[in-house]
Amino acid sequence: KAGVTQTPRYLIKTRGQQVTLSCSPISGHRSVSWYQQTPGQGLQFLFEYFSETQRNKGNFPGRFSGRQFSNSRSEMNVSTLELGDSALYLCASSYWTEYEQYFGPGTRLTVT
C-alpha cells in the first residue's frame, strides 16, 4: 500500500497570506490527524477528522482550519499567516482510532 502523501513538500509564504496543505491517507484509513512540529513547541496536535467530521481540536487559533472529503483526503488551511506559523506540518492516518497512526513526510512551511 502507498503511504500517506502530503503536498506540497515545501512552501514559502509571506506574512498575511493564507495557505492550504493537502494530505492523502493510506487507502482504507478513515481517520486523518494533523500536527505541527516546531523546535520550540515540539509536536502539537491540531485536529482530527473521521468520516468528514472533526472530532477533536487542539489549542490553536481559529486561523487554523481543516476539512475532510468523502474519499478521506484532508486539507488544512492557515489564514493570515504569522512568522510563528513556520513549521513542519505532519498529517497522519489510521484505520481506526485505537490503531497506530501513520505519518506522511510533512510539509515544511516557511513564513517570511
Place this chain on the structure above:
Amino acid sequence: AQSVAQPEDQVNVAEGNPLTVKCTYSVSGNPYLFWYVQYPNRGLQFLLKYITGDNLVKGSYGFEAEFNKSQTSFHLKKPSALVSDSALYFCAVRDPRDQGGKLIFGQGTELSVKP
C-alpha cells in the same frame, strides 16, 4: 492535564551495547502508548504500541518497550544498538476517552549510536 515526559534530550550509546530511551506519562485511566522514530527531513515512523495485555511489547527493527503502570513509564529498549538507530525518538500517549485520535507527544530524545 495529560502529558508525556522524556527526561533525556540526548542518549549516547556505543554500537552493540543495549539502549534505553525513557518515557513517563501522566494520563488517568488506561492510556494507549506509542513510540515513533524520526529521521532527518522525514515524517514519523511507527515503532510499537501498547494498548492492553502483556506489559512487554515488541516492535519494528528489534525494539521493544515495557509498560509499567505503577511507575507510569513506557521505556523503549533494544538489546544491541546499531549506528543506523541514530535518530530522534518520540513517545506518545492517547487517552482512550478522547473521541478523536489525539496523540500527545514527548519532546523527543536524540539517540546517537557511535561505532
